[in-house]
Amino acid sequence: MKIVDIIPTTVSVPLEGPLRHSNGEHWGRFVRTIVEVVTDEGIVGLGEVGGGGEGAELQFKRLKDYLVGHDPFQLEALRYKICNPTASLYNNRMQYMAAIEFACLDIIGQKLGQPVYNLIGGKLRDKVSFASYLFFRYESEDGVYPEVRTIEQLVEHTRELKKRYGFTTHKLKAGVFPPEYELEAYLALAEEFPDDRFRIDPNACWSVEDSIWFARQIEHVRNDYLEDPTWGLNGMRRVREKTTIPLATNTVVVNFEQLAQNILDPAVDVILLDTTFWGGIRACAKAAAICDTFQLGIAVHSSGELGIQLSTMLHLAAALPNLTFAIDAHYHQLRDDVIEGGKMKYKNGQIEVPDEPGLGVKLDRDRLKEYAEMYEELGSYCYDRDSRRPGWYPLLPNDRWADPDMR
Numbered sequence: 225m226k227i228v229d230i231i232p233t234t235v236s237v238p239l240e241g242p243l244r245h246s247n248g249e250h251w252g253r254f255v256r257t258i259v260e261v262v263t264d265e266g267i268v269g270l271g272e273v274g275g276g277g278e279g280a281e282l283q284f285k286r287l288k289d290y291l292v293g294h295d296p297f298q299l300e301a302l303r304y305k306i307c308n309p310t311a312s313l314y315n316n317r318m319q320y321m322a323a324i325e326f327a328c329l330d331i332i333g334q335k336l337g338q339p340v341y342n343l344i345g346g347k348l349r350d351k352v353s354f355a356s357y358l359f360f361r362y363e364s365e366d367g368v369y370p371e372v373r374t375i376e377q378l379v380e381h382t383r384e385l386k387k388r389y390g391f392t393t394h395k396l397k398a399g400v401f402p403p404e405y406e407l408e409a410y411l412a413l414a415e416e417f418p419d420d421r422f423r424i425d426p427n428a429c430w431s432v433e434d435s436i437w438f439a440r441q442i443e444h445v446r447n448d449y450l451e452d453p454t455w456g457l458n459g460m461r462r463v464r465e466k467t468t469i470p471l472a473t474n475t476v477v478v479n480f481e482q483l484a485q486n487i488l489d490p491a492v493d494v495i496l497l498d499t500t501f502w503g504g505i506r507a508c509a510k511a512a513a514i515c516d517t518f519q520l521g522i523a524v525h526s527s528g529e530l531g532i533q534l535s536t537m538l539h540l541a542a543a544l545p546n547l548t549f550a551i552d553a554h555y556h557q558l559r560d561d562v563i564e565g566g567k568m569k570y571k572n573g574q575i576e577v578p579d580e581p582g583l584g585v586k587l588d589r590d591r592l593k594e595y596a597e598m599y600e601e602l603g604s605y606c607y608d609r610d611s612r613r614p615g616w617y618p619l620l621p622n623d624r625w626a627d628p629d630m631r
């Protein structure tokens with residue numbers, strides 16, 4: 225079998241509301257590039273990568289030069305072709321590699337009549353548990369979804385998500401307000417839902433000292449882990465020495481080199497595997513096996529997925545023996561999806577693993593067209609800008625919250 229074409233389409237899919245994080249906001253929508261890898265046998269595989277827009281489309285067009293004629297079964301050769309260690313220094317292609325790998329696994333699965341989980345060791349669970357992903361957010365432009373800013377609004381929002389989706393684990397995206405306020409919010413959630421589990425992630429924007437202070441205030445809570453409180457392996461190591469809470473990361477251990485560093489000199493307890501950051505489903509499965517050997521925890525990170533990437537997370541999570549945590553997804557924040565049947569459904573905080581051959585998802589052409597047009601109309605947005613806090617950018621920790629207008 226040979227690849228004969230690679231077709232990227234950038235889409236913009238609306239969120240319930242503009243989600244706030246430590247660097248800025250998601251502007252009420254996710255911009256994703258969907259890639260279709262076409263073979264000479266007529267089988268088409270699907271991949272997905274975050275953001276990028278025209279830049280992502282250009283990358284896929286360039287990859288066509290390397291990949292037309294390549295056999296999609298030859299995944300290791302594919303990796304060395306487009307992502308070998310030294311070339312990667314210059315072309316930064318890891319996430320594009322991941323999107324192509326998703327598509328190739330989708331092709332292989334369809335060819336063999338097997339779901340992707342059977343290509344990476346087989347399914348250990350039929351359903352995957354998800355954490356709610358709680359964001360402070362602005363009111364949606366159409367007024368349908370209210371703001372989440374006060375602690376009362378956050379608790380109410382969490383109650384509603386629990387009711388709608390059945391979540392029993394909650395992750396709060398922090399780094400938006402001063403740590404003291406977010407501590408109050410986190411403790412209010414823990415008190416309101418005493419049987420649930422919790423995790424908080426300020427996107428590494430706190431100082432080491434604030435991180436230690438925060439960790440000590442929440443040690444009595446049923447925490448899964450404290451995610452990226454501060455930046456860097458050394459910063460995380462200093463926090464880890466002073467708290468009993470496991471530390472997790474999706475920022476400082478995102479490749480095999482960093483994983484090796486973290487094993488030789490531990491700074492993080494739980495590695496959050498992202499099927500795009502690591503370069504594909506297989507790379508994550510390999511990293512999970514290394515973590516299993518060294519008794520590091522794992523969970524699955526969300527980088528703002530539509531249904532294609534969500535499917536990669538489901539197949540991965542289904543096949544990991546050492547997955548003990550609910551996985552993350554922004555998915556419930558979306559209003560729609562580009563796959564047939566619309567958004568996948570949650571039940572009791574879980575989503576069923578697709579059993580159809582390949583990734584088990586198909587493109588809905590009407591939706592793809594609609595959201596490609598929306599992208600054409602609205603364009604990309606800056607991840608690290610906040611439309612309502614002009615001048616907001618990561619200053620030294622704490623300085624930026626000194627000005628009340630910046631909160």
Ligand code: MG
Binds near residue numbers: 452474
């Ligand atoms: Mg994170």
